[in-house]
Amino acid sequence: MAAFSDRKTLITGIFVVVGIIFLLRLFQLQVADSTYKRFADNNALRKVVQYPARGLIYDRNHELLVYNKAAYDLLVIPRETGRFDTLAFAAMLDVPADLFTAELKKASAYSRYKPSVIVKQISHEKYASIQEQLYKMKGFYIQSRTLREYPRRIAAHALGYVGEVTQAMIDSNAYYQSGDYIGISGIEAAYEEELRGEKGVKYYMVDVHNRIQGSYLEGEMDTIARIGRNLTTTIDYRLQEYAEKLMQNKRGSVVAIEPSTGEVLALVNAPSYDPNLLVGRARGRNYSLLLSDPVKPLFNRALMAQYPPGSTFKMAQALVALEEGAITPQTRFHCAGGYSSGSFRVACHHNQSFEVVESIARSCNAYYVYAFRAILENPRYASIREAYDAWREYMLKFGFGRTLGSDLKNELKGMVPTSDYYQRYVFGTARWRALPIISLSIGQGELGITPFQLANYCAMLANRGYYYIPHIVREIEGREIPEKFRVRQESGISRSYFEPVIEGMEQVMTAGTGARSAIPGIAVCGKTGTAQNPHGADHSVFMAFAPRENPRIAVSVYVENGIWGATYAAPISSLVIEKYLNDTISSQRLWLEESMLKANLMNPSVIPVNDGDEE
Amino acid sequence: MATRNKLWANIDWITFFVFLLLALLGWINIYAAVYDDSHKSILDISQRYGKQMLWILAALVIGFAILIIESNFYVFFAWAFYGLTIFLLILVLFVGVEINGSKSWFIIGDFQIQPSEFAKFSTSLAVAKLMSGYNFRFGSPAGLLRVGVVILLPALLILLQPDTGSAIVFASFLLVLYREGLSGVVLFFAALTVVLFLLSLLVPNYLLLVILFLGALAAHYILNQRFRMVYMALGITSGMVLLVALADRITGAGLDPEVIVLGGMIPALAWFLFWISRHRIKRTMVIILVFVSSVAFTYSVDFVFNEILEKHHRDRINELLGIQSDPLGAGYNVNQSKIAIGSGGFLGKGFLRGTQTKYNFVPEQSTDFIFCTVGEEWGFAGSAVVIFLFIFLFIRLIILAERQRSAFSRIYGYSVAIILFFHFMVNIGMTIGLMPVIGIPLPFFSYGGSSLWAFTVLLFIFLRLDASRLDKLV
Known part of the structure; x- marks a missing residue:
């Protein structure tokens, strides 16, 4: 085939010719013709993220609780900066020069191509004054942001706060980028997706002098920022404000729920803090101050503190005993100053026998020991353990020992021990008996109930057997709230058994332990309690709903180290109820309001001595 | 063992090093094209450049395996x-x-x-x-x-x-x-087909008819060296066309220029055929046949173009020929690619300093449009080096192919050289706006394991055949 070997010349020739054509063309494109360089200059893209304003938050009567104020971040793209006078620039920005150069270095180390924020949250006034100078600074850009502002300084825990995303959040959610803000607790966190809106991106063509030449591809690649949705919460700001005032200088919480809807009217933690502290440049410093404060102002007691419920638990026991047929409304148990069995003794202070109604009104411990024994030793069940499991099911239905599924973050489960727990830690291989766990009947022992759960339980009693999952947002602009908040959660107790229990609760207020907190003209049904505290003075507990018919509010109040429910928790509850229902406190109760406002339980040395003997 | 030793000595290391150089240059440019600040290491295998490194290493293993067989x-x-x-x-x-x-x-x-x-x-x-x-x-x-x-x-x-x-x-x-040994005529016709295809899209049909006609006359003169017949054909045909044009003007029929040209040409052609059949001039016969089939082809192009090709093919060809210009649509890739390469200037913007090949202005930056990164960051100088390297490789492969004693090795060697060249021509031609957008990779350069390995296998089999060129191959 050597015959055709001259053809290699043509083939090689084609190679060379194509190579030469390419070189000529490249020369034309790259050297001779400057059009493409101009194109490229105009082609330099600046990507500007459009941060939408976060949604506003209103109270149930459309009073503004949270809004936005403008702030400006200064960004730098280190690769684009030219030479400039660092000192003068820092002075203009009102930033210490050394800090400014340190930030610049950090930005370069992070990335020479990507923008980094070097001065955060420049105020609107400052921005206006430096705006004129900024365009001269190559590589520096301003990005407008919004900061939260809380005009009423209330409901810090419920509203939550906004902070910068952490690296872990960026890694787990592609939406967020370094420097973005995100709701970290409370409503801000729970409704982050609704509140934040959607970031937009605008692509601008900029020339070599970094001046914007217009939008890129006529904005075809831009995405429009969608501002956050406004939320209407279920909070009644006047009630919230009032309850916070009553709780000043105390530790504890107030939770108020509208029974007919499950809407949270007030969610008070004490001590609290001004939510404006956790905004802007001062956030980091204030946060660590709050975090190290020994009275734990950041602690969301309403959702996370777990106390034994004390005597407030008695209604639940009465209801289960009635439903299970362990007692009837007419069953009487005799209290001989308590209950004794061998060396076992539960103290009480009566010497008479009670039916259900009086047992609640008089808060008889002995009655409930008998009733609980009747539940556990119910012949319907093969064993005490089985009866206990059935009982525990009721407790879960009442919302104890589990999270309620509300829209508030950080809800804790509390504790209602499983039978396995008792098997392992109490009975071991021994036979189940009622006595070792009998203190559950009066809300003591291995029980942990949060104030939130207690308020929900109170709403369930108010509704005579069902509740709606408590929630704090009633309206999301342009969207429905989740369907689950409209579904009745049943307690599994027949409606008829509620009447004696509620009658007992009303008598608490008319003739029982809560009488001092009765509100003239309003039929309040309540129950006092004392939560045992192994670390110090017991806690004052009270729950109540009102009015008795068609209740509009159910409240739980814990006052730590307040000892008796009647001393602090009951008056505070009654004032909250009166404020909500009547809008004002009647003149004959102003003394009570006054004494509650004055009460200071923050100093351990003035904690009242345990001198009462009721409950 | 003796043959083994001879093997390593007989391998064309020049080709091998050009191959390696191209692969490494490709890798560096892939790094620049998809450079991501948060993954700065070129060895980061979560990124394309890290993966390409693994694939280059694997390609070397594959190449070694091919050589020892x-x-x-x-x-x-x-x-x-x-x-x-x-x-x-x-x-x-x-x-x-x-x-x-x-x-x-x-x-x-x-x-x-x-x-x-x-x-x-x-x-x-x-x-x-x-x-x-x-x-x-x-x-x-x-x-x-x-x-x-x-x-x-x-x-x-x-x-x-x-x-x-x-x-x-x-x-x-x-x-x-x-x-x-395939007849050059086939090659000629292949080239003619491509040229006609492009011309028929670019110029109106009547003009193309005139061009073809003049081409046929020129071919006739070159083959026969007889002016008299050329004059005669030119005179008769233009006379006929003029006659039709005149008739058109007088009657005021307003015929299409295409019809006028055809109307003049067809009788002239008939007369030629009659004349030639009497004189039995074979060469002229061939020319007329080529002319007629060219005209037929021209008319079929419209059909093929509009009915058989798909819209994105049509768009790409129209963009290339400048028939349509839609820099934000079908022409977007090529336009951005030209801007990226053109903005490189003589010496380029420097490694990792490209702006057009960042920000995703150019699509498929690391695969089909990898040459953009070369053009932008290394400028004309860098682009020229890459072009030289490729052309050097192709010519080297032709030299190697020609020195084979077995036809098998030679034919295979030519296949390798020409397949690689074809990729080179289409891929770079596309990025600089000389070829329509056809998505094929730049050999050894473009990101992707499959294509890198396939080109490696293609080349190394030839290196192995070449290493044993002195042995008697079947």
């Missing part, structure tokens, strides 16, 4: 490779995974492979095997038919995927066949 292996198993490839190309139509609208990929676990990439080397082996056979003659229609089937079968199967770009690569074999 006896060269006769490739000769003996040429048909087996080909058969396997055909099987895979059929299989991929049924069990392949569709990516970007083509069923071209097998996906096994994390591993993706494109059989069409490997069809290039196996078809080269098969063509070399077939044409180096003792009883093979180009002269016989049977011989041509057999080669045609061997080349077109994989091309058609790839067209079914459909992956037009990879299928067009098989046109490279035309040049291989030419080297082995």
Whole structure:
């Protein structure tokens, strides 16, 4: 085939010719013709993220609780900066020069191509004054942001706060980028997706002098920022404000729920803090101050503190005993100053026998020991353990020992021990008996109930057997709230058994332990309690709903180290109820309001001595 | 052991180092093209550049494996490779995974492979095997038919995927066949077809008729050296056309210029045919036949273009020819690519300093448009180096092919050189706006394991054949 070997010349020739054509063309494109360089200059893209304003938050009567104020971040793209006078620039920005150069270095180390924020949250006034100078600074850009502002300084825990995303959040959610803000607790966190809106991106063509030449591809690649949705919460700001005032200088919480809807009217933690502290440049410093404060102002007691419920638990026991047929409304148990069995003794202070109604009104411990024994030793069940499991099911239905599924973050489960727990830690291989766990009947022992759960339980009693999952947002602009908040959660107790229990609760207020907190003209049904505290003075507990018919509010109040429910928790509850229902406190109760406002339980040395003997 | 030692001494290390250099340059430019600040290490295997490094290393292992196998292996198993490839190309139509609208990929676990990439080397082996056979003659229609089937079968199967770009690569074999004795006329007609295709899209038909006619006259003069007939033909035909034009003007019919030209030409042509049949001038006969079929082809182009090609093909061709200009639509890629390359200037913007190939202005930056990064960051100087390296490699491969004693090795060597060249021509031509957008990779440069390995296999089999060029090959 050597015959055709001259053809290699043509083939090689084609190679060379194509190579030469390419070189000529490249020369034309790259050297001779400057059009493409101009194109490229105009082609330099600046990507500007459009941060939408976060949604506003209103109270149930459309009073503004949270809004936005403008702030400006200064960004730098280190690769684009030219030479400039660092000192003068820092002075203009009102930033210490050394800090400014340190930030610049950090930005370069992070990335020479990507923008980094070097001065955060420049105020609107400052921005206006430096705006004129900024365009001269190559590589520096301003990005407008919004900061939260809380005009009423209330409901810090419920509203939550906004902070910068952490690296872990960026890694787990592609939406967020370094420097973005995100709701970290409370409503801000729970409704982050609704509140934040959607970031937009605008692509601008900029020339070599970094001046914007217009939008890129006529904005075809831009995405429009969608501002956050406004939320209407279920909070009644006047009630919230009032309850916070009553709780000043105390530790504890107030939770108020509208029974007919499950809407949270007030969610008070004490001590609290001004939510404006956790905004802007001062956030980091204030946060660590709050975090190290020994009275734990950041602690969301309403959702996370777990106390034994004390005597407030008695209604639940009465209801289960009635439903299970362990007692009837007419069953009487005799209290001989308590209950004794061998060396076992539960103290009480009566010497008479009670039916259900009086047992609640008089808060008889002995009655409930008998009733609980009747539940556990119910012949319907093969064993005490089985009866206990059935009982525990009721407790879960009442919302104890589990999270309620509300829209508030950080809800804790509390504790209602499983039978396995008792098997392992109490009975071991021994036979189940009622006595070792009998203190559950009066809300003591291995029980942990949060104030939130207690308020929900109170709403369930108010509704005579069902509740709606408590929630704090009633309206999301342009969207429905989740369907689950409209579904009745049943307690599994027949409606008829509620009447004696509620009658007992009303008598608490008319003739029982809560009488001092009765509100003239309003039929309040309540129950006092004392939560045992192994670390110090017991806690004052009270729950109540009102009015008795068609209740509009159910409240739980814990006052730590307040000892008796009647001393602090009951008056505070009654004032909250009166404020909500009547809008004002009647003149004959102003003394009570006054004494509650004055009460200071923050100093351990003035904690009242345990001198009462009721409950 | 003696042959082993001889093997390493006989390998053409020049080719090997050019190959390695191109692969490394490709890797660096992939790094620049997809550079991501948060993954700065070029070895970060979560990124394309890290993966490309692994693939280059794997390619070296593959290359080594190919070199240590006896060269006769490739000769003996040429048909087996080909058969396997055909099987895979059929299989991929049924069990392949569709990516970007083509069923071209097998996906096994994390591993993706494109059989069409490997069809290039196996078809080269098969063509070399077939044409180096003792009883093979180009002269016989049977011989041509057999080669045609061997080349077109994989091309058609790839067209079914459909992956037009990879299928067009098989046109490279035309040049291989030419080297082995295929008549230059075929090459001429192939070139004529392409030119006519482009002209028929660019100029109005009547003008094309005139051009063809003048071309035919020129061909006639070159072949016969007789002016008298050229004058005669020119005079008669233009007279006829003028007559028709005059009639058109007088009657005021307002005929299309195309009809006028055809109306004059057809009677003139009839007269020529009659005249030639009496004088039996064979060459003139051929010219007239070529002329007539060219005219017929011109008219069929419109049909092919509008009815057979798909819209994105039409758009790409129209963009290339400047018939339509839609820099934000069909022309977007090429326009951005030209801006990126053009903005590089003489010396380029410098490594990692490109702005156009960042920010995703240019699509497919690391694969089909990798040359943009070269153009932008290394400028004319860098682009020229890359062009020189490629042309050097191709010429080197031709020199190697010509020094083979066995026809098999020579044919295979030509196939390698021309297939690589075809990719080079189409890919770079596309980025600088001289070729329509056809998505085929730049050999050794573009990101992607399948194509890198396929090109490595293609090249290294030839290096192995070349290393044993002094042995007697079957």
